[in-house]
Amino acid sequence: xxxxxxxxxxxxxxxxxxxxxxxxxPFLQLDLWLDNRDAPVTAQANALxxxxxxxxxxxxxxxxxxxxxxxxxxxxxxxxxxxVPEPRDFEDSDAxxxxxxQKDVCLSNMNLKLDLLGYQPxxxxxxxxxxxxxxxVATVSMPSRFDRSASFVSVFPNPSGGYxxxxxxxxxxxxxxxxxxxxxxxxxxxxxxxxxxxxxxxRMGKEIHWSLLAYMIQARNTLEQLEDGMKHQxxxxxxVADTTASLQQAxxxxxxxxxxxxxxxxxxDDDAKELWEYISEPAQHYLDALNTLHxxxxxxxxPQRLSDDYYAVTRGYDALLSHYxxxxxxxx
Numbered sequence: 373x374x375x376x377x378x379x380x381x382x383x384x385x386x387x388x389x390x391x392x393x394x395x396x397x398p399f400l401q402l403d404l405w406l407d408n409r410d411a412p413v414t415a416q417a418n419a420l421x422x423x424x425x426x427x428x429x430x431x432x433x434x435x436x437x438x439x440x441x442x443x444x445x446x447x448x449x450x451x452x453x454x455x456v457p458e459p460r461d462f463e464d465s466d467a468x469x470x471x472x473x474q475k476d477v478c479l480s481n482m483n484l485k486l487d488l489l490g491y492q493p494x495x496x497x498x499x500x501x502x503x504x505x506x507x508x509v510a511t512v513s514m515p516s517r518f519d520r521s522a523s524f525v526s527v528f529p530n531p532s533g534g535y536x537x538x539x540x541x542x543x544x545x546x547x548x549x550x551x552x553x554x555x556x557x558x559x560x561x562x563x564x565x566x567x568x569x570x571x572x573x574x575r576m577g578k579e580i581h582w583s584l585l586a587y588m589i590q591a592r593n594t595l596e597q598l599e600d601g602m603k604h605q606x607x608x609x610x611x612v613a614d615t616t617a618s619l620q621q622a623x624x625x626x627x628x629x630x631x632x633x634x635x636x637x638x639x640x641d642d643d644a645k646e647l648w649e650y651i652s653e654p655a656q657h658y659l660d661a662l663n664t665l666h667x668x669x670x671x672x673x674x675p676q677r678l679s680d681d682y683y684a685v686t687r688g689y690d691a692l693l694s695h696y697x698x699x700x701x702x703x704x
Contacts, residue, residue, distance in 0.1 A: 397488070400484060400488055401488055411571070413564065413567045413571075415489060415491075416489065416491055417564045417568065419485035419486045419492075420486070420557070420561065420564060422477070422479070422482040422483075422484075423483065423553075424561055425477050425697075426478040426503075427554060428693060428694070428697045429477050430474050430477060430506070431502075431550055431553075431554065432690050432693065432694070434546075434550075435550070436690055474510065478502075478503055478506055479503065480500065480503045480507075482499055482503065483495075483497075483499040492560065494556065495553075495556050495557065495560065498553045498556060499553060501549045501552070501553070502549045502550060502553045504549075505542075505546040505549040505550070506546060508542045508546065509542045509543065512535070512538045512539050512542045562589070562592065566589065569585050569586060578625075579629075579641070580626070580629040580641050580644045580645065580648075581641075583622075583626055584644050584647060586622055586625065587619075587622040587625070587655075588693075588696060590619050590622040591622075591655075591689060591692060591693075593618075594619045594689075595685070595686065595689045598612065598615070598682070598685060602682070609666055609669040609670050612662065612665055612666040616659070616663060616666060619659065619662065620659065623655060623659070626648050629644075629645060630645060630649075647699050647700060650696075650699045651695045651696050653695075654688065654692040654694075658685070658689055658691070658692050661681065661684040661687075661688040662688075665678065665681040668681050669681075
């Protein structure tokens, strides 16, 4: 056997042994090293990915479920009557029991890549705190609790006595750590996506992948503008109209890519085209909710109606993100 063949064989055996023994760190280091050769921002995005996945697949859903648990009845005169808590609103039910998803994606070491890369140590600690708080909520939860159902339907009555104290303490800790994690993660994630958008433009131009990512960034920016306006009491009907128009424009960029005729073979663009189609329904719901908020505000609807409309907007974005993430994980 030649020395080259012996080296290759030895490397394969070493990799097999590491895989069987659960030595994941060398693989993660290699993964980050390869991404860093492309660009530092690529490795940074890789390191953030496990935490973003946890937030998107567990925390977003948990927050929605908790709101439904506190307010189980839908608002009166709901402008989007189909926004009833159903599994189809959140296409992320990979398991019937949400706890199974949590165990898969919200691991206690989901910050390991950050540590290996030496990137964002503060965020790394907040990710550890979040995983611990999530486990704390799971510890005090009962089998029929809302956050264990893939459909996120509330079926558990208000707790009482000593259990209530433990429950509320775990909830408060979870919400606090979630808010801290999401605050820092959101800013980093948006910066990464914007950089990724620039790199796509430089490499391939404003093609279908660029347009899809640009739309998802605009979808998030739309919600951020509304949230910021609500927080500082500066939101106006015109702001809603302007940001909705920008979102519609971002969505319309897909049209030239969707008109291509049928072909007998797949191309590199087909996955992106299918993802555009897959998110069409939740994207339309999101846009409808924004238009309803603008219309009711212009017509001087009562505050409760506007509050319900705003809830529909936030729920619409969550559902859109859930659909996008599920298919994007599988195809990209």
